[in-house]
Amino acid sequence: MAKPFHLNTPLLESVGMSKRAGTTVYLKMENSQPSGSFKIRGIGHFCQQLAGESKGVVCSSGGNAGMAAAYVARQMNIPATIVVPSSSPQLVLQRLRDQGATVKTVGRVWDDANAEALRLQRTEGLTYVPPFDHPLLWHGHASVIAEVAASLGPGERPGAVLVSVGGGGLLCGVVQGLRDVGWTDVPIVAMETAGADCFNAAVKAGRLVTLDDITSEAKCLGAKTVCKKAFEYSQCSELTIISELVTDQQALHAVETFLDEERVLVEMACGAALAAVYSGLVRRLQDEGRLPALLGPLVVIVCGGSSIDMEQLTHLKHKLQA
Structure with missing residues (x-):
C-alpha cells in the first residue's frame, strides 16, 4: 500500500x-x-486511488481542498488545475501557485467554480477531485x-x-x-x-x-x-x-x-x-x-x-x- x-x-x-x-x-x-x-487526508486517499495514471487533477476550492489537491499532485508529479471563486484571498492564490498549480478564477461563490471544474473534467479529460462529497x-x-x-x-x-x-x-x-x-x-x-x-x-x-x-x-x-x-x-x-x-x-x-x-x-x-x-x-x-x-x-x-x-x-x- x-x-x-x-x-x-x-x-x-x-x-x-x-x-x-x-x-x-x-x-x-x-x-x-x-x-x-x-483536507489532505481525504484528498490524498482519493488521488492515490483514482489519479495514478491521470492527465492531471482539477479541483474547485477557495482554499484548503485546493491546497491539498495541489500538494498531492506535486508529490505525484501530475499537473493540477485549481478553480477558485473571486472571494478567495490573494494569499491563497499565491500559495496554490507556489505548489505548482494552475489557478483559474471563475464566478463569485464555490458553486460557480465547481461548475467550471466539472466542465474541465469533461473537456480536458482531467480527474475531478471533489472538495467534500465522496466516499x-x-x-x-x-x-x-x-x-x-x-x-x-x-x-x-x-x-x-x-x-x-x-x-x-x-x-x-x-x-x-x-x-x-x-x-x-x-x-x-x-x-x-x-x-x-x-x-x-x-x-x-x-x-x-x-x-x-x-x-x-x-x-x-x-x-x-x-x-x-x-x-x-x-x-x-x-x-x-x-x-x-x-x-x-x-x-x-x-x-x-x-x-x-x-x-x-x-x-x-x-x-x-x-x-x-x-x-x-x-x-x-x-x-x-x-x-x-x-x-x-x-x-x-x-x-x-x-x-x-x-x-x-x-x-x-x-x-x-x-
Whole structure:
C-alpha cells in the first residue's frame, strides 16, 4: 500500500480551554498537515486511488481542498488545475501557485467554480477531485479519529467531538471514524457560522436546503448545500449530532484567543469549532441537558486553514467591528 500523504498529527491538551470547559480539552492539530488542513487526508486517499495514471487533477476550492489537491499532485508529479471563486484571498492564490498549480478564477461563490471544474473534467479529460462529497474522501478523513483513539489509549474515550462543518466532508469522516473504533455513542457537536449554515438549515428543515448566498466571512465553510450523506447522518438514530451556530464575531474572537493562548493562527472556519468552547456553548449544552453534566474529555478538531495570515486577520477585525 502506498504511503499516505498526511501526517499523524499531535493531540495536545489545552490548559486554557480545559479551564473554560470544566473538562479536559484535547486539540487534534490538523493545522500542522503539509497542506495546512485536514483536507489532505481525504484528498490524498482519493488521488492515490483514482489519479495514478491521470492527465492531471482539477479541483474547485477557495482554499484548503485546493491546497491539498495541489500538494498531492506535486508529490505525484501530475499537473493540477485549481478553480477558485473571486472571494478567495490573494494569499491563497499565491500559495496554490507556489505548489505548482494552475489557478483559474471563475464566478463569485464555490458553486460557480465547481461548475467550471466539472466542465474541465469533461473537456480536458482531467480527474475531478471533489472538495467534500465522496466516499473516498470520508474514508481518508476517518483516519483522524483512528489517531485520536490511538493517542488516548485503551479504555479512554471522548465525551464529545467538536468539528466545523462546511460541505460536510469532515463530519462524514468523523462519523465513519467513530464507527470504525466503536464510539458511535460519542456525541458530535457540529459547528457553523451564521451565514454559512447549510447543515443547520437542513437539520432544521428536515431536508436538504440550498442557501441563497454565503454571507459569513468564514468563506471556507461556504458551501450552499451540505452533502447528502452528512444530512442523512443527522437523521440517524444511532448517532448524536448536535448542530449549532456561532456568529462571525464569535468565530473571529475564538481565532484571536487561540492565537494568544496556543500560539497558532487558524482561519475563521476553524474558529467556529473553537468557539464552541470559547463562547461557553458547551456549558450551555450541558445546562440544557443536551450534553452530560459530567462530561468526558472534549476533542476539538483544529481543522486548520491556509487562507489566513496577519494581514487577513487585521482585515477581518476591521470588517467585523465596523
